[in-house]
Amino acid sequence: xxxxxxxxxxxxxxxxxxxxxxxxxxxxxxxxxxxxxxxxxxxxxxxxxxxxxxxxxxxxxxxxxxxxxxxxxxxxxxxxxxxxxxxxxxxxxxxxxxxxxxxxxxxxxxxxxxxxxxxxxxxxxxxxxxxxxxxxxxxxxxxxxxxxxxxxxxxxxxxxxxxxxxxxxxxxxxxxxxxxxxxxxxxxxxxxxxxxxxxxxxxxxxxxxxxxxxxxxxxxxxxxxxxxxxxxxxxxxxxxxxxxxxxxxxxxxxxxxxxxxxxxxxxxxxxxxxxxxxxxxxxxxxxxxxxxxxxxxxxxxxxxxxxxxxxxxxxxxxxxxxxxxxxxxxxxxxxxxxxxxxxxxxxxxxxxxxxxxxxxxxxxxxxxxxxxxxxxxxxxxxxxxxx
Amino acid sequence: xxxxxxxxxxxxxxxxxxxxxxxxxxxxxxxxxxxxxxxxxxxxxxxxxxxxxxxxxxxxxxxxxxxxxxxxxxxxxxxxxxxxxxxxxxxxxxxxxxxxxxxxxxxxxxxxxxxxxxxxxxxxxxxxxxxxxxxxxxxxxxxxxxxxxxxxxxxxxxxxxxxxxxxxxxxxxxxxxxxxxxxxxxxxxxxxxxxxxxxxxxxxxxxxxxxxxxxxxxxxxxxxxxxxxxxxxxxxxxxxxxxxxxxxxxxxxxxxxxxxxxxxxxxxxxxxxxxxxxxxxxxxxxxxxxxxxxxxxxxxxxxxxxxxxxxxxxxxxxxxxxxxxxxxxxxxxxxxxxx
Numbered sequence: 223x224x225x226x227x228x229x230x231x232x233x234x235x236x237x238x239x240x241x242x243x244x245x246x247x248x249x250x251x252x253x254x255x256x257x258x259x260x261x262x263x264x265x266x267x268x269x270x271x272x273x274x275x276x277x278x279x280x281x282x283x284x285x286x287x288x289x290x291x292x293x294x295x296x297x298x299x300x301x302x303x304x305x306x307x308x309x310x311x312x313x314x315x316x317x318x319x320x321x322x323x324x325x326x327x328x329x330x331x332x333x334x335x336x337x338x339x340x341x342x343x344x345x346x347x348x349x350x351x352x353x354x355x356x357x358x359x360x361x362x363x364x365x366x367x368x369x370x371x372x373x374x375x376x377x378x379x380x381x382x383x384x385x386x387x388x389x390x391x392x393x394x395x396x397x398x399x400x401x402x403x404x405x406x407x408x409x410x411x412x413x414x415x416x417x418x419x420x421x422x423x424x425x426x427x428x429x430x431x432x433x434x435x436x437x438x439x440x441x442x443x444x445x446x447x448x449x450x451x452x453x454x455x456x457x458x459x460x461x462x463x464x465x466x467x468x469x470x471x472x473x474x475x476x477x478x479x480x481x482x483x484x485x486x487x488x489x490x491x492x493x494x495x496x497x498x499x500x501x502x503x504x505x506x507x508x509x510x511x512x513x514x515x516x517x518x519x520x521x522x523x524x525x526x527x528x529x530x531x532x533x534x535x536x537x538x539x540x541x542x543x544x545x546x547x548x549x550x551x552x553x554x555x556x557x558x559x560x561x562x563x564x565x566x567x568x569x570x571x572x573x574x575x576x577x578x579x580x581x582x583x584x585x586x587x588x589x590x591x592x593x594x595x596x597x598x599x600x601x602x603x604x605x606x607x608x609x
Numbered sequence: 610x611x612x613x614x615x616x617x618x619x620x621x622x623x624x625x626x627x628x629x630x631x632x633x634x635x636x637x638x639x640x641x642x643x644x645x646x647x648x649x650x651x652x653x654x655x656x657x658x659x660x661x662x663x664x665x666x667x668x669x670x671x672x673x674x675x676x677x678x679x680x681x682x683x684x685x686x687x688x689x690x691x692x693x694x695x696x697x698x699x700x701x702x703x704x705x706x707x708x709x710x711x712x713x714x715x716x717x718x719x720x721x722x723x724x725x726x727x728x729x730x731x732x733x734x735x736x737x738x739x740x741x742x743x744x745x746x747x748x749x750x751x752x753x754x755x756x757x758x759x760x761x762x763x764x765x766x767x768x769x770x771x772x773x774x775x776x777x778x779x780x781x782x783x784x785x786x787x788x789x790x791x792x793x794x795x796x797x798x799x800x801x802x803x804x805x806x807x808x809x810x811x812x813x814x815x816x817x818x819x820x821x822x823x824x825x826x827x828x829x830x831x832x833x834x835x836x837x838x839x840x841x842x843x844x845x846x847x848x849x850x851x852x853x854x855x856x857x858x859x860x861x862x863x864x865x866x867x868x869x870x871x872x873x874x875x876x877x878x879x880x881x882x883x884x885x886x887x888x889x890x891x892x893x894x895x896x897x898x899x900x901x902x903x904x905x906x907x908x909x910x911x912x913x914x915x916x917x918x919x920x921x922x923x924x925x926x927x928x929x930x931x932x933x934x935x936x937x938x939x940x941x942x943x944x945x946x947x948x
Contacts, residue, residue, distance in 0.1 A: 252773070253626025280775075283826070483626075486929055518891030522882065530880035542869065543876020545854040546892050549899050555927060583901035585822040 231568040234508030234575035236599045240267040243477040243507070245368060245470065246377045250481035251491035255512040257281050258586050258595060259481045259579075260379035261289065264312060265301075265589065266596035269605040271308030272374040275367055279317050279360060279381045288588045289314045296321050298367070303589050308606070313373070322359040323349040326463070331452070339452045344445040356381045361467040368470065390498060477507035484511050484560035489567045496571055508575035510599065511564060515557045515581050519550060524558070527551035577601065612919050612946045613843060616813045618743045618806065619768045620843075622777040622831065623817030624824045628848045630657045631930050631938065632817045632923065633770040638939035639948035641681030645765040648684045648742050649674075652735045653772065658685045663932055669696075671742075678936070684764070686742070691715070693734040701795065732783050733800050740803045743767045743811070774816060774831035781807055781814070782838040813843025818913070820847060820906035825913060832916050844947060845918050847910075849925040851903065855896070863900035868893055921945045 239246070240263060248260040257278055264276035275298050281291065289301045291314055298313035327345075328336050339345050349355060360381060367376045470476065478499055482492035492509060499506045531547035534540040568576060579598045586592055597604060613619070619636060623629035634649060641647040648671060649658055656666045662674040667685055669692040675683040695711050698704040704711055745763040772780045784804040806812060814835055818828040832842045855863065862868045870889065877884040913920065923941055926934050942948060 251625070253624065488626075518894060519888045522888060526882070530877070530882050534876055534880045537879070540872070540876035540879055541856070542859055543873050543880065545859065546873055546896050547877075547880070548854050550892055550895055552927070553895050559928065583898050584905050 231564075232573065232575040233601070234510070234577035236263070236266075236508070236577060236601075237270065237603065239477050239479075239507045240270060240272070240375070242475075244375055244475035245364065245473075245477070246375065246507075247364075247380065247471070247476070247478045248378065248481055249380045249478060249495060251488055254481050254483045254488050255579075256481045257379050258285065258592070259479070259510055259512065259599075260377050261285065261314075262586075262592045262595035262599060263479070264314070264375075264377040265304060265592045266600065266605050267375050267377070268301075268310040268312035269305045269308060269593075269596075271310040273311050273372070274375045274377060275313040275315070275373045276377040276379070277315055277317060277360065277363055277367060278379045279356065281316065281379075285585075285587050286316065288592070291316055296363075298372075301589075305605070317356070317360055317363055319356050319359045320349050322363050323355065326362065335452045339449060342445055342449040342452070344449045348449075358464070361471075362463065365463070365467045365470055390502065471504055472502070477505055479507050479510055481510045481512060483513050484515075484563055486563060489563055493567060493570060496574055506574065508577060509567075511576060511578045513581040514560055514578040515553060517550065517553050517557050520554060520557070522550065522554070524551040524554040527554065611948050613813050613948075615810050616843065617762070617764075617766050618739070618812040619766060620771045620777075620781065620812065620814040621768060621817060621846075622771045622774050622814060623846075623848075624774050624819075624827045627817045627819050627824050628930075629773070629817040630655075630770050631661065631935070632815075632846050632848060632942075633768050634658060634661045635923075635935055635938035635942055636815070636947065637683050637766075637768045638675060638677050638681075638936060639943040640766045640768065641675075641677035641683050642939070642943060642948065643677075643679040643681060645677075645681045646684070646763075647677075647681065648686060648764045648767045649770065650686045650688060650739050650742065650767060651770045652688050652739075653770075654687065654689050656687060657770065658687065661930065661932075661935060675932075677939070686738075688735055688738050690731045690734050693738045697734060697737065697799075730796065732780055733796060733803065736781065736783055736803045736807070737799055739767065739769050740806045743806055771814075774827045777814065777831055778834040778838055778840065781835075781840055785838070808839050808841070810841070813841055815843040815846055817846045817848055818909075819849050820909035822905065822909070825909040829912065829916065832918070842916070842918055845913055845916060845920045846942075846947075847913070847920060847922045850922045851899075851906070851925050853903070855900070855903075860900045860903055863893075863896045864904055866893075866897060868896060919947070921947050 246260075246263060246267075248256050248263070250256045257280070260276055260278065261281070264274050268274040276289075278286070278291070281289075286292070289312075290299055293316075296315065296318040298315040301312040301314050304310070304312050324340060327339050331339055357380070360378060364376060364378050367373065480492050480495050480499075482488040489511075496506060496509070527547045528551045531544045531551065534544040534547070564576070568574070577599055579595060582591075586595060593605070619633075619640070621629050621633035621636060623632070630651070637647045637649040651658055658674065659665065659667050662683075662685065664672075664674050667674075667687045669687065669689055671684045671686045673682055674685045677683055692706075695704070695706040695714075698711070699706050742764060743762075746761050747763060771777055782804075783800045816828045816831055818824040828845060835842050859868065870893065873892065874884045874889060877889070921942055922945070923938055928934070930938075
């Protein structure tokens, strides 16, 4: 409705990305349909002939069932029912965060130390509820899946974080935490044994240690320092792995797909994420705007539609037409509002390719539904590779 | 008569995207109506209340952001774990939040570290602050001065914009999270005190949902999870409900694709509009879409009814939420008896 619309955004050529990428990361704020988008992209890539695996974090039950995922077992399972005509295949798996973490510990800990770590109460809390562990483990699993070479394309759905940015920061936060100077301060008592260490520490550190002991109790502190001491030999491994994954995200063949809904908050998160990717030199493939409302009868404006409905309501006798006109007015107004929000995004980020997916009345929970979303993502094209 | 007369802590949760923050703000306004004083608390540092009430970002203190109908007052507190920890140290260990010690702790990153090494510590600090506001009496050193609330409490009610449904039981059930880490000590004492308030009849956890499949399922799961850890489930608030424009009969026809096309065309022409086939097709398709959605919504309502909790509905707003629509939502909540 703006009088001076900006240039139309570049169309996001989804198929070109699906055919070339080796890693596709779907990201966006919670509640925008990220998991469904990841699954639809993976299915489409598979039906276009690529050996694909999709790593999901927390799929809705029926969507998971539609892909044959009944349990969280950390192993890619073949999805039945895809069209194999182009030679592709689809595997899917759900992330088991704790098990992934345990596997890293077992791989990297010195013989005999792994059990001490796995049994430590602090480790158990860290590996199942530290804010950021899920993101870190998703990245870890991505690296593992990619390393096997069993697939041409790994599609990863990111955890439902408050902010899309958490996902990029989490591995860094966890390694900083496990590797930081606070840890070394706490490590000292474990090595020195007993409280003698207090004398050699500076005043503020003593204060800190005292305070922390007071707050969380000596037992927690002891668990932490034992855990850290056992983990010490793994620091190198942790740092290396985090760095490796980070590099993988910048490698040629990786593409980020930012998912949003045509709503103010979701598009704002998408804008933050787009800017952050640029800062990190990470490759953005495009923006998917989900749940877009369209109207086939946009020639009839909301204003005229309401006016017509009013005249019918006053005259009486045409309830159906009046109700239909009111519905249409709401729909056109909603479509216009969504378009304005999108124009604002594209005005600020004119080079980001965009594709829209139409709102569906119900949720997607079978392969046909995913296939339809995939076709919408590709601008209405069937998956078959053009001859 | 309000449905939750004894509740002083209203915890509002919901799946991401259901509008729980908006509902929390509207509930705060509704509860404050008629001269009461309410504190809205947010714990995820998003400054969402500042945006909703159209004020600049809020510092870590209780600020008045709105006046409710009938002279009530709404305050907002945006809790940050780091500030909550310093606050805690100040209260229990007399460590001045602006002194050398606190500055040293901040500089070293010690506070972030402390709130990180015990994952539950963060939640204990955040919920501890909420509990403190609920039980506080008289005019405190922070927040509103002057008279206390009607029964001697500083606030007549506290509304918490809590983490989403998927995490709510874990967030509120801090004693079990802490239990694994600290069996004795001040942290344990603190978390026991918080749990006592959360499990008491003065607390209600309200679940915000849309009438869509996933949010409804999460609401059912969330309610079961809360009940299993002894936390009181309050109301279900159904947000963004569409106005019923078509008769049940017309809805059924629309879903089946058997709407009376000629009646529609006649109506359009009667109102002075042209009725070319493509427009009529588009209108019929939109109506069928609407009918499918209404049918799904009806199914969602039935599923939610099984929870047997009081339920309130708020309409889908044509535009983004602004201050005046917030007052309208508050009025609707009040009219339905939540406050």
